[in-house]
Amino acid sequence: xxxxxxxxxxxxxxxxxxxxxxxxxxxxxxxxxxxxxxxxxxxxxxxxxxxxxxxxxxxxxxxxxxxxxxxxxxxxxxxxxxxxxxxxxxxxxxxxxxxxxxxxxxxxxxxxxxxxxxxxxxxxxxxxxxxxxxxxxxxxxxxxxxxxxxxxxxxxxxxxxxxxxxxxxxxxxxxxxxxxxxxxxxxxxxxxxxxxxxxxxxxxxxxxxxxxxxxxxxxxxxxxxxxxxxxxxxxxxxxxxxxxxxxxxxxxxxxxxxxxxxxxxxxxxxxxxxxxxxxxxxxxxxxxxxxxxxxxxxxxxxxxxxxxxxxxxxxxxxxxxxxxxxxxxxxxxxxxxxxxxxxxxxxxxxxxxxxxx
Numbered sequence: 001x002x003x004x005x006x007x008x009x010x011x012x013x014x015x016x017x018x019x020x021x022x023x024x025x026x027x028x029x030x031x032x033x034x035x036x037x038x039x040x041x042x043x044x045x046x047x048x049x050x051x052x053x054x055x056x057x058x059x060x061x062x063x064x065x066x067x068x069x070x071x072x073x074x075x076x077x078x079x080x081x082x083x084x085x086x087x088x089x090x091x092x093x094x095x096x097x098x099x100x101x102x103x104x105x106x107x108x109x110x111x112x113x114x115x116x117x118x119x120x121x122x123x124x125x126x127x128x129x130x131x132x133x134x135x136x137x138x139x140x141x142x143x144x145x146x147x148x149x150x151x152x153x154x155x156x157x158x159x160x161x162x163x164x165x166x167x168x169x170x171x172x173x174x175x176x177x178x179x180x181x182x183x184x185x186x187x188x189x190x191x192x193x194x195x196x197x198x199x200x201x202x203x204x205x206x207x208x209x210x211x212x213x214x215x216x217x218x219x220x221x222x223x224x225x226x227x228x229x230x231x232x233x234x235x236x237x238x239x240x241x242x243x244x245x246x247x248x249x250x251x252x253x254x255x256x257x258x259x260x261x262x263x264x265x266x267x268x269x270x271x272x273x274x275x276x277x278x279x280x281x282x283x284x285x286x287x288x289x290x291x292x293x294x295x296x297x298x299x300x301x302x303x304x305x306x307x308x309x310x311x312x313x314x315x316x317x318x319x320x321x322x323x324x325x326x327x328x329x330x331x332x333x334x335x336x337x338x339x340x341x342x343x344x345x346x347x348x349x350x351x352x353x354x355x356x357x
Contacts, residue, residue: 009193012256014046016123017093021052021103021113025130026182027060035128036068038188039098043071049098050089050120052079052113058102065100073097078104079112086116093120108132108179109165118172125174126191127166128182134159134200143201143208146170166202176255177202210296213249213261218242221251221261225279235345237277249277250296252289259284262293264300270335273301275311294324302356309356310334312342314349326352 020039026032043049051072053061058074065072073092077085079101092099103113108127117125134141136157144154149167154160166177180187180199191197213221218239225237242249245265252260263277275297280290301309310329311320320326329351331339342349 009255009257010045013042013123013192015048017048017050017117017120018042018124018126019050019052019113019117019120019122020126020128020188021108022054022061022182023108023127023129024054024106026128027053027055027057029130029183031183031185032060032064033068034185035182035188036064036070038186040068040070041189042192043098048093048096050093050116050122051098051100052116053100053102054106054108054110056102056104058100061100065098071097072100075099075101078102079110079116080104082112082115085112086119089116090120108162109169114169114172114174117169117174122174124176124178124192125169126178126180126188128180128187130181130183132159132162133179133181134163140198141200142197143203146202146204149202163200163202166200170202170204175204208292209253210250210262210293211253213242213246213251215243215246217251217258218246220258221249224258224261224281225277228279235276250293252280252293254284260289260293262297264297266301266304266306267335267338268306271305271307272335273297273304273306273309274338275301275309278311278316290319291324298354298356306356308353310351310353312338312349312351314347317350317352320352324352324354326354329353 022035026035039049039051051061056078062074075085075088075092077088079085085101089099089101103110105112108129134154134157141154141157146167149163154163157163162179166179169177178191178199178201180191187198191199221242222239248263248265250262251258260280261277262275265274265276267273275294278290278293298309311326313320321328331342331351333353334342334351
């Protein structure tokens with residue numbers, strides 16, 4: 001697990017509510033202790049937690065939580081009691097304890113647990129099972145949009161019915177639904193604090209998003225690209241220069257965490273645009289995020305009516321030429337103002353172009 005990734009997520013998760021549903025088989029297994037240690041670590045960094053015991057008996061969960069010295073309290077009513085049980089769970093959570101409650105029903109997405117999670121504004125619903133994690137061709141499905149599930153994109157997957165259930169939970173207003181094998185040590189922390197996770201997550205469409213840069217994002221963007229600017233891999237930029245051209249910049253986010261950036265600079269008089277400031281954080285390379293951002297700005301340029309797009313780089317030659325299929329061009333094709341700026345910089349950058357029609 002990458003420490004830097006963990007530290008990036010901690011501020012985002014602090015104060016959020018996670019509902020962790022624990023199946024009956026895991027309640028009776030020795031591995032329950034590992035799951036509870038994960039839960040305690042999440043609680044220590046400020047995550048608000050509800051632990052739901054499948055069925056009517058919370059005794060095994062309460063006993064193991066005590067042995068792990070978790071600051072927990074049991075809700076006396078099962079979730080089948082409706083509003084009264086939810087109110088009691090909320091009371092425990094609000095006093096900064098981990099709430100333990102019985103679902104009173106069978107199933108990982110029983111009506112009472114889902115209703116409680118929605119009512120309390122849960123950011124995540126985590127289902128800990130001993131089996132039944134969806135996969136395709138023997139490989140886990142790490143993340144999939146609920147809209148894709150509901151459209152039938154995973155009809156051929158193992159445990160496709162579970163994916164459908166999870167997508168319905170998302171439609172109830174819970175942004176992230178995780179399905180994990182609770183027998184694996186550290187599974188919750190590995191899922192939550194790693195780039196791709198170790199189980200299956202069904203998420204609303206905002207999980208992976210390219211969005212316009214906001215002024216509050218500028219310090220983070222500058223910090224992210226500082227080394228590449230120092231190494232002359234990216235053109236130097238300042239807070240003011242980015243702010244003055246903020247409409248040109250976009251960021252790629254995972255769970256609202258910025259992991260990359262790109263810019264689109266229009267040259268309307270030359271009927272073209274420049275793709276610039278392309279950067280992906282090192283720990284997030286190799287997952288196709290850079291390609292996604294390039295395609296995003298290409299679509300933007302196409303929508304603006306431009307005929308072609310170009311990029312200038314001295315460190316990403318293979319990426320633009322071999323990965324994206326851009327043609328290497330002479331500097332003479334550049335807009336006059338951009339060519340003059342490039343010549344004045346003294347950089348030995350190559351020019352790459354792509355027709356948009």
